[in-house]
Amino acid sequence: MGKSVRFLLQFTWVNLGAIFGFAAIIIAGCYATGIPHDLDTSNLFETYYSMFPTMILLCLFLYAFSLCTNNLNLGLSMGARRRDFFWAIQGNMAFYAVICWGLQLFMSAFPALANWEVRERWELLNLFGGRVWVFPLVCMALMVLGCLSGLVMVKSKIAGTILVTVSIFVMIFATVFMMLSADTGVMDYLLDTEWGWPWTTLPKAMLAVLAAGAVGGELLIWRVIQRYVVR
Numbered sequence: 001m002g003k004s005v006r007f008l009l010q011f012t013w014v015n016l017g018a019i020f021g022f023a024a025i026i027i028a029g030c031y032a033t034g035i036p037h038d039l040d041t042s043n044l045f046e047t048y049y050s051m052f053p054t055m056i057l058l059c060l061f062l063y064a065f066s067l068c069t070n071n072l073n074l075g076l077s078m079g080a081r082r083r084d085f086f087w088a089i090q091g092n093m094a095f096y097a098v099i100c101w102g103l104q105l106f107m108s109a110f111p112a113l114a115n116w117e118v119r120e121r122w123e124l125l126n127l128f129g130g131r132v133w134v135f136p137l138v139c140m141a142l143m144v145l146g147c148l149s150g151l152v153m154v155k156s157k158i159a160g161t162i163l164v165t166v167s168i169f170v171m172i173f174a175t176v177f178m179m180l181s182a183d184t185g186v187m188d189y190l191l192d193t194e195w196g197w198p199w200t201t202l203p204k205a206m207l208a209v210l211a212a213g214a215v216g217g218e219l220l221i222w223r224v225i226q227r228y229v230v231r
Contacts, residue, residue, distance in 0.1 A: 004080045004088035011071060012092060015063045016099055019056060023107060026052065036116040050122060052107050053135070056100050057142045058171055064093060064146030065164065068221070069154060077230045086225045089147070090218075097139035104135055134207065141210040142171075144217035151224045 029045035108125040153160025
């Protein structure tokens with residue numbers, strides 16, 4: 001399994017480097033355009049910073065897609081055992097989740113540490129605050145979905161394309177909804193109505209669905225990889 005882990009790591013460092021590089025560009029762009037100390041300034045750097053946790057999730061989804069398509073096919077064609085490669089994938093996804101969790105915590109805390117002016121959109125940075133295990137769980141669930149999307153793509157390009165497209169649109173829609181909620185306070189309005197109870201239970205329900213989906217997805221990934229035919 002060690003060879004499979006080392007094989008995947010050569011791609012992991014590049015992907016993580018891209019995420020960290022993007023984070024550095026966002027921070028530098030915020031400073032260059034006056035975001036930290038001028039509340040009247042609003043631009044793409046502010047938007048990218050506020051939605052950075054969800055952008056991490058989108059990147060991990062795409063990386064896991066590649067992990068279970070190109071990387072899987074190349075690794076097995078080079079003689080990797082299917083069982084070893086499956087566990088190497090698990091370790092790789094866990095490594096992604098831990099590193100990106102640390103980066104998300106840093107990006108969430110940095111505005112306060114650097115004495116930036118408080119903005120309403122910064123609330124999105126603490127989207128998973130209070131429960132330290134939530135963000136890694138969401139990372140793993142999205143990567144499992146990305147991996148399954150890749151395996152489906154190998155079987156059927158049409159079905160795989162539909163699954164990937166729907167998944168990306170759902171993530172984008174959720175991000176836009178959360179940004180609008182932060183800007184307009186619509187969630188506070190919904191919670192104060194008599195129909196507010198579904199919105200209060202929605203986060204817990206989503207976490208339960210993600211956890212169950214991650215476990216079920218892992219079983220499917222194991223089964224498909226054991227029967228995977230190198231192309």
